[in-house]
Amino acid sequence: MRLNKILLGQLSFRFIFLIFSLCFTSSLHGQTYSNEEIVISGLGFARFGVTIVPEKSFVEHPDSRRWLRIIDRNLCWSGVFLVNGSRYKTCRTADTSQIDMKILLKLEKRYADSGALVSKHLMLTVADNEGSELFPLDLPLHKNRFKEADLMNLINNMSGQLTGLDGVLGSTIAFTLKQPKRRKMIARVNTHGKKLAAVSKNSSINLLPSWSPKGNAIVYTTLSRRGTAIIYNNFKNRPVKILSSNTSARRASQNFLSVSGGSWYSVGSQLVVTLSHKGNTDLYSFDKQKRKETRLTTHRAIDTVPDLSPDNKHLIFVSDRTGREQIFYLQLGTKIPFQLTFGRGSSSDPAWSPDGTLIAYSNISNGNSQIHLMDPFTGEDHLLTRGRYNSEQPTWSPDGRQIAFVSSPTGRDKLYIMFVDGTGRRRLTRTPRDFEEGSPTWTERKF
Numbered sequence: 001m002r003l004n005k006i007l008l009g010q011l012s013f014r015f016i017f018l019i020f021s022l023c024f025t026s027s028l029h030g031q032t033y034s035n036e037e038i039v040i041s042g043l044g045f046a047r048f049g050v051t052i053v054p055e056k057s058f059v060e061h062p063d064s065r066r067w068l069r070i071i072d073r074n075l076c077w078s079g080v081f082l083v084n085g086s087r088y089k090t091c092r093t094a095d096t097s098q099i100d101m102k103i104l105l106k107l108e109k110r111y112a113d114s115g116a117l118v119s120k121h122l123m124l125t126v127a128d129n130e131g132s133e134l135f136p137l138d139l140p141l142h143k144n145r146f147k148e149a150d151l152m153n154l155i156n157n158m159s160g161q162l163t164g165l166d167g168v169l170g171s172t173i174a175f176t177l178k179q180p181k182r183r184k185m186i187a188r189v190n191t192h193g194k195k196l197a198a199v200s201k202n203s204s205i206n207l208l209p210s211w212s213p214k215g216n217a218i219v220y221t222t223l224s225r226r227g228t229a230i231i232y233n234n235f236k237n238r239p240v241k242i243l244s245s246n247t248s249a250r251r252a253s254q255n256f257l258s259v260s261g262g263s264w265y266s267v268g269s270q271l272v273v274t275l276s277h278k279g280n281t282d283l284y285s286f287d288k289q290k291r292k293e294t295r296l297t298t299h300r301a302i303d304t305v306p307d308l309s310p311d312n313k314h315l316i317f318v319s320d321r322t323g324r325e326q327i328f329y330l331q332l333g334t335k336i337p338f339q340l341t342f343g344r345g346s347s348s349d350p351a352w353s354p355d356g357t358l359i360a361y362s363n364i365s366n367g368n369s370q371i372h373l374m375d376p377f378t379g380e381d382h383l384l385t386r387g388r389y390n391s392e393q394p395t396w397s398p399d400g401r402q403i404a405f406v407s408s409p410t411g412r413d414k415l416y417i418m419f420v421d422g423t424g425r426r427r428l429t430r431t432p433r434d435f436e437e438g439s440p441t442w443t444e445r446k447f
Contacts, residue, residue: 049082170190175415
């Protein structure tokens with residue numbers, strides 16, 4: 001009987017999704033997706049195969065070998081390219097039939113009308129396989145060298161011209177950082193594990209960071225003796241509490257026992273948050289300007305970990321209403337959520353892809369948490385991580401080609417990045433072994 005109920009629920013869910021998917025529009029691409037158009041293996045998996053061709057002027061430079069390694073690394077880590085002969089196995093083309101284009105490297109000297117040398121430039125020119133140049137990219141040299149940050153910008157530009165989406169090299173990932181004998185704080189780092197800096201600067205425990213859609217603000221949850229609060233930081237003014245469980249605070253939220261989380265609407269002035277009122281934990285829409293909450297879920301169980309789709313219409317969240325944590329879907333404007341994950345293991349950490357077609361999440365199976373990729377329209381589910389240790393808390397890169405997550409192969413939770421097909425796993429940070437990291441959130445903004 002129980003199996004029949006589950007199957008009936010799944011069939012009903014598929015039918016509902018088939019109906020609304022016919023009019024589901026991605027806010028990122030402005031494209032309408034039908035149920036037949038969505039293919040899980042097609043999104044974010046394809047990469048351009050390139051051959052790097054150093055010309056004589058480049059090869060003769062004394063730093064040419066080191067420069068080649070840096071160029072190879074950034075082409076790989078962009079998530080856009082496969083490189084013929086790459087040092088990185090997961091970014092290496094299998095054979096020459098996979099080559100789509102060439103990248104010509106040369107050094108160019110530029111002179112004034114007087115004949116005096118004005119500047120030197122490293123030119124990366126994209127060409128077809130016949131050698132016909134498509135477009136050049138210019139990297140100025142300063143004191144006969146270049147900054148890797150400038151190369152990141154150049155490859156981001158190349159990615160944008162080829163894919164229509166700007167690259168993410170050098171963009172920022174915020175996360176929780178726990179140092180020994182200190183409270184959790186919010187920190188940030190770029191895609192190369194550099195520019196590590198503190199975001200939160202208070203004496204409370206800081207959790208659950210979430211970037212605004214434009215990356216110009218961040219919210220996070222604080223926990224102290226006074227209770228819990230959601231902090232808003234726009235990096236221009238002093239961070240402020242926008243929601244608080246402190247009953248002495250004169251805010252609309254003063255009747256709540258606890259507050260946490262924050263998934264942004266695309267307009268950037270509203271959030272979906274978790275609030276506990278009279279012992280009942282549900283999800284609410286919160287307007288931070290009007291300081292007004294609107295209840296979205298009503299259930300005696302705990303509803304938490306919300307994530308809103310890019311078009312602001314579809315909410316996924318975690319609930320234990322079935323007796324075990326599972327992921328549910330709710331179309332805003334309706335009151336009936338549908339269960340997305342089933343089985344014996346608990347599921348959590350759901351995250352919509354930037355185009356709103358896929359969901360990354362974590363599931364506990366055989367004692368360890370692993371990351372999955374789900375297509376809610378077709379029911380396809382791909383396991384992305386494996387191992388006798390936990391991998392969880394996935395977050396998407398802004399271009400949808402990579403996933404940052406938390407894993408513990410060393411015995412401590414650390415941040416990692418992988419391509420959306422589960423390959424290319426690499427450690428993001430270089431913090432000491434006894435530091436713990438968690439809850440990553442990714443923005444295209446650079447600091």
